[in-house]
Amino acid sequence: KNQVEQSPQSLIILEGKNCTLQCNYTVSPFSNLRWYKQDTGRGPVSLTIMTFSENTKSNGRYTATLDADTKQSSLHITASQLSDSASYICVVGGAGNNRKLIWGLGTSLAVNP
């Protein structure tokens, strides 16, 4: 069954600290993995997209990693800011006859001053 699981479900950190969010998936065959940021009351916004041949991609203070062998990805946020408070959603794209996007439930991050 195609699934995307994220951990932790929620996280609270202090401004300026780093954090890492995890994503495990069972989607097969696999095409790409995406991370989206969703602010409260807004639609998700794309942070990174990685294909199976990429193992890291950065977007400013956000760095995503991918291990296609273990089917794991992480999103690392460096020097967090209050504006990083949001839900972060991992999305996995299938390939071939399984060409759908499977969405995780997200990790809710709160950055406190």
Place this chain on the structure above:
Amino acid sequence: DAGVIQSPRHEVTEMGQEVTLRCKPISGHDYLFWYRQTMMRGLELLIYFNNNVPIDDSGMPEDRFSAKMPNASFSTLKIQPSEPRDSAVYFCASSSSLGSYNSPLHFGNGTRLTVT
């Protein structure tokens, strides 16, 4: 570009009433998606269009739901009759012709639907 535009932002209606949600995708995008988001199930794909043609509507929960895309700049999602369990945030998203599975989705800010 103004991004994906959805209306209304909030809709409160009584059970049994018809609800119509509207979406204007980003100009030049060939793919349009309708999603529903709830706390329990996250984002679920309802239907998507390519060049105004519905491609996959397997996520539409019941016959009460219907979607149309009469032209490249407008789509509607209609629920008739509405039920309390339809309460959710409905998102419209669009993407470019590079390929819906290898290009980012651009989302609108959603319509929060409450059915009482």
